[in-house]
Amino acid sequence: MRILHVEDNPGDSMLIKEAFSEINNECEILQARNGKEALNMIQAKEVEPNLILLDINMPVMNGKEFLKILKYQDDLLHIPVVVLSSSRAQTDVNECYRNHANSYINKGDSFDDYIQNANAILEYWNSKNVGPSIH
Amino acid sequence: MTLKLKDQFSYLLPGYVLIFGINGNIKFANQQFETEFEGINNIYNAHDKGFKDNLNYSVQELINSKSNNGNIVTYLKHKTKDSGIWIKWNLKFDRNSKSVFANGQDFSEDYNFQEIMKDAQSAAEIGIWEYDIEKNKTIWSEVVYDIHEIEDRSQFNLEDAVDFYHPDSKDLIENAVQEAIIHNKPWDLICQLNTAKGNTIWVRARGRKKINDGKTERLIGTFQKIDANKRLELSLQKAEENLAQIIKYTPAAVAMFDLNMCYIAHSDRWLEDYKLKDQHLIGRSHYEIFPDVLDRWKEDHKRVMNGETLINREDEWKRKDGSTVYINWELRPWKDSNGEIGGLIMYTQVITDQVKNRKHLESLIDELNRSNSDLEQFAYVASHDMKEPVRMINSFSDLLRLKYADQLDEKGKTYLSKIKNSSERMTKMISSLLDYARIGQNSERQTTFLFSKSLNNVLEDQSKFLSERNAKVSLNSSDHEIYYNPNFLRIILTNLIINGVKYNKNVNPEISIDLEKQENDLIVKVRDNGIGIEKGNEAKVFGIFQRLQNSSDYAGTGIGLALVKKIIESGGGNITYESDGKNGTIFIFKLRSVKKE
Structure with a gap:
């Protein structure tokens, strides 16, 4: 299973990687520092992730802008996106779902929370290993 | 020869005939003139000085004029015995x-002038009078006698005429x-x-000085009895004067204007308010007194008219x-x-x-609101950004x-647990602070629900x-x-219940x-x-980050009650507490539960 983690904070990137490796050694975690980088990686067709973990607040291209491009491209919209953000603001949650995010979860406050999040994401993937169509 | 001529023709000449010499002396008078005026000499010491003077005046004017054959027509009243x-x-x-050469015709007889005048006078109830100042x-x-109701005219001395005036009017007339x-x-x-019969009446007296020949001064005038309508008008005028008195002493700035926006009356306060103390306004235009009256006000004045x-x-x-x-x-029309x-x-x-004062207060409130919302904005952003590094400290100490x-x-493990405890407490404080800051920002929906x-x-x-603390x-x-x-x-309930259980030795x-x-x-x-x-501790209880107990004895962020108070007050309610400092606390608060339209 291949996960693309889009996150500008290297601490978060490291913690996610550690959390997934704690619970499942078979996960491949790819990392991009912003939406633009992630989009380039996907469009280059070098890799196609099974799942995208997306932060919202990032430089260059933020998570919402990324969703607006990815989810409106016929050949890419099938890739499931789980938003992983520190924002609990209802407006952020609504906006992400409006732009066809598949799920929205909050970053944890402790490493334990990161592990729980990683578990939830894997369960999500196991139950829906085919991305939902928006048509 | 001259005398002969006189004897023969003078009685034949019609009317009065006089011939004046270049010096103004009468050289000739006909028979009719001598009969009527009792001789030529009589004119010079006549009781009717006015007549002689007036006639002489015209003669002199004629002689002095440059024209060859001048001609003057003049009407003169001659008083006979x-x-x-x-x-x-x-x-x-x-x-x-x-x-x-002067030829005179009896004008009064021809046109019955006096009679016509008399009729005209009595019809209009207007009398005329004349006063010779010199004499x-x-x-x-x-008609003047009639108005005074004097029946026996011969017994009446006109010098006493002024005594008929009411004492109020006497000074006025004099x-x-x-x-x-x-x-x-x-x-x-x-x-x-x-009047002579003791009736009190209203009269209109008009008069002026008339100079007939540059020397004699006379006063002439009319005298009119005023009817009931006129008296009504006068009483209304009086009422208006009373109104003006009332307006004068009104303890507010009030002014009464005519249709041309000229002052009829104003209160003393008007002068005071507009700093016009030494000015006389009555009869003057409002727009002259206040040249900077707004154009839209002038339009308003027209609408009120x-x-x-x-x-x-409130107008600026x-x-x-x-x-x-x-x-x-306020502008109101008045009616006559x-x-x-x-x-x-x-x-x-x-x-x-x-x-x-109000505007100053409003600006202070605005400023306060602004600084409050700036503060909330700051607290929100600051605490939001603080969350990130704290999460990192917390998570990496876990990972470590x-x-x-x-x-x-063992020492290293103790240090690590100190880091962990501190970062956890910091996480909670930041979360509470975020909640606190969000109260002002979030306009979350109100609904109707049961308290329970x-x-x-x-x-x-x-x-x-x-359940861990056996609390009920x-x-x-x-x-x-x-x-x-x-x-x-x-x-609110979470904070009060947790506090009540946490700060409890039972x-x-x-x-x-x-x-x-x-x-x-x-x-x-x-x-x-x-x-x-x-x-x-009353002042500290609801203060932010105020803690009354050592953090080693009781865990807490110091925000809980500040948050509760802020929520309750933002909804228009209030919160107090009662405690004897030993046996528990009662928090009493009011929740405003009013539906807005």
Whole structure:
């Protein structure tokens, strides 16, 4: 299973990687520092992730802008996106779902929370290993 | 020869004939003139000096004129012993003989002039009179006698005429006469008169000085009895004067204007308010007194003259001198006795001080609101950004313990747990601070729900915490519906219940809640059996980051009660507490539960 983690904070990137490796050694975690980088990686067709973990607040291209491009491209919209953000603001949650995010979860406050999040994401993937169509 | 001619022809000449020499002396008078005027010489020492002077004046004028054959027509009244006659004189100057020929016709008889005058006078009830200043002699027409109700005219001395005036009018008339004699000023007065029969009547007396020939001074005038209508008009005028008196002493700035926006009356306060103390306004235009009257006000004045009433409780007037005046004003039309609009009444109240104070207050409140919201914005952003590094410290210390705990000695493990505890506490504080800052920002929806529903949600959320401490929470009174933000009530109850249990040394902490409906509000009492709040801490209880207990004894962020107070007050309610400092605390708060339209 291949996960693309889009996150500008290297601490978060490291913690996610550690959390997934704690619970499942078979996960491949790819990392991009912003939406633009992630989009380039996907469009280059070098890799196609099974799942995208997306932060919202990032430089260059933020998570919402990324969703607006990815989810409106016929050949890419099938890739499931789980938003992983520190924002609990209802407006952020609504906006992400409006732009066809598949799920929205909050970053944890402790490493334990990161592990729980990683578990939830894997369960999500196991139950829906085919991305939902928006048509 | 001359005498012969005279004898033969003088009686044949029609009317009165006189021939004047170049020096103005009479050279010839015909028979009829001599009969009527009792001889030529009689003219020079005549009782009718006016006649001689007037005739001489015309003759001299004719002689002095440069024209060869001048001609003058003049009407002169000649007083005879019995009465007086009007004579039309035709004067002609003959330069060759250096003489003035004068031919006079009895004008009064021909046209019955006096009779016509008499009729005209009595029909209009207007009498005429004449006063010869030099001779101190007065002539009245019939109508004047009638108005005075004097029957026996022969017994009446005209010098006593002024005594008929009512004492109020007497001075007025005497002053007017003096003014006329000295300054040529005509008069037109409405006076009260006591008639010979003792009736009090109103008369209109008009008069002026007339100079007939440059020397003789006479006063002439009319005298008219005023009827009931006129008296009504006068009483209305009197009423208007009374009104003017009332307006004068009104303790507000009031002014009455005519249709041309000229002042009829104003209150003393008007002068005071507009700093016009030494000015005389009556009769002067409002726009002259205030050249900076706004154009839109002039339009308002016109509308009021057409019957509208206009009111403006707060109007701004930027004056020419650069100052700004605020005015509360009312404009109303006033109507005369015929029901016609006669002008407008303006009431104004200068409210500059009040308005300036209010505006100052508003700007202070604005500033306060702005700084409050700036502060909330700051707290929100600051705490939001603080979350990130704290999460990192917290998570990496977890990771460190998970992966490298076995490589640390006991001291290292203690240090690590200190880091962990501190970062956890920091996380909670930041979360609370975020909640606190969000109250002002979030306008979450209010709904109607049962109080018990909110309470049960809190008890469910905190079931682990409560059961660990053997705590019991009960609702003692009947349940009530409330229209409130459910999330806010959850935060309030969570904080009060947790505090009541946490700051408690009893084996069985107890919280009891009472509700009391007060119109639309709900009074909530939350009573605990905890350690209470000592006296002297009132100011600190609801302060942010204020803690009354050592953090080593009681865990907490110091935000809880500040958050509760802020939520309750943002909804228009209030919170207090009662405690003896030993046996528990009762928090009493009011939740405003009013639906807005």
